[in-house]
Amino acid sequence: MSAAPHLVVLGHGYSAGYLTPLLVAQGWTVTGTTRNDPARVTATGAQPLRWPGEGDALRAEIARADAILVSAGPDAGECPALRDFGAAIAASPARWLGYLSTTGVYGDRQGDWVDEDSPLTPSTQRGRDRVAAETAWQALAAAHGLPLHIFRLAGIYGPGRGPFAKVRAGTARRIIKPGQVFSRIHVQDIAQVLAASIVRPAPGAVYNVCDDDPAPPEDVLEHAATLLGLPPPPAEDFATAEMTPMARSFYAESKRVANDRIKRELGVRLIHPDYRSGLAAMLAAENR
Template identity: 55%
Template sequence: MMRVLCLGTGYVAQHLARALPGAEIFGTTRDAAKHAELRALGITPLSPEDLDFEGFTHILVSAGPGAGGDPFLTRYAQALPTANPVWVGYLSATSVYGDHQGAWVDEETPPAPTGPRGAQRLAAEQAWAATGLPLHIFRLAGIYGPGRSPLDRLRAGDARRIVKPGQYFSRIHVEDIVQVILASMRAPAPGLVINVADDDPAPPQDVITFAAGLLGVAPPPEEDFETAQMSAMARSFYDDNKRVTNARMKARLDLGLRHTDYREGLRALLAEGH
């Protein structure tokens, strides 16, 4: 039986649990209020302050790093040698590549993060690789899915169409992240780095316009990036402009995307009542 430990039990880990009905799944959380929710998904909640790594066949690392490094490596560097999993997956981000002025990047593109988030992700990748565990690195594009999509932002009234000419963002539906992780678990290949993105990087304002059309509402007005009122955090996401290829993901894991682009993904979400 698979015995899975999720270090961080957020959006992706919870969707993964739904796809592993026969496995024993444990997940860390500091929020006691989430315990009932996790148990309903078949996840046994654990405190991140008191972990034993022995006996787990698979470990998914989804907790984000901070300025002090990866929170679990910082605390458990001495305990990890007791672990003997067949598979470890680290959910990283395409921010490690930095800015390429709209050009395509693949897994052979040298990482060159432009901001602290990307630098922290890259440092965490390297730190997990140094553990000697059978590591698989998944560099995720922008995640969307049920409860977390442009459809939800439009309904909430907080969607914006910020226009920066020539800007591209890559994205990926959470269901496709899950199928990538499952395929990797079935055929471990330690050391593999994979970009997880769909087929169609697109300007963010185009995605909002399409989502508004699906809902039958007027899209929010376009706002020029240079003059738009935005937080420093929101503005920083536009520092990196690149298109992320998924060719290795498809070839090495022998899979096709369920949602090849944002149009298919958003149509499916709406059809499913999300």
């Protein structure tokens, strides 16, 4: 009897918490790293390892992995997984290596469309760090023949990461910036895209992971309020609204992200093709 296939996740966070149950149901075992919350990792069906802390044990897991997912973001301008485990990953027998990046690598397109072949022109430091990380992983993959797949995620939402709490509390703000649109992706769809890619490895592939309906952020908040039977949050002009530099930076980029490739090459049919579907499902789950 052959051993169960094994996934190692470096940075077992929100998205990996939805991928793990999918794979466990298919007979996989999963090891996921955490800084300080092993119980959260265990609750998803994965075996936790602390990183930093249990590096040798983690290298042993990488050495027997069938698939490796790098979900940890850049730290001080470099990818910590590449820094700490690049050599181990280069020697791993894994047949699939995934890196979670962001659509922020495309920068601001003033509402125009981008696809995976669009130039990378990040306009924020976060975006520049992600481009540097993608480039570093591609260099390692080229040097060692690694089966690298890059996933550029749009704005992630899902259970526990939606607008309902702020709308209910009266703290949500509809910041109006004419022409501003964002692409989004429900966490369940991230999980199904990753699972589909693991089944259909295509080394060197890059995928945009987003839904079908880029939309202004104020529309999402207004729809959330409608679902709750509450009035829309107050509208504020972006130019004069009081915002933290971090919050304001999210409005520095406006683009529509195309997702044809995940459908064409991975056969993905989105569970939540737009925010209306995603928010309705989240509210229904809360009510249950």
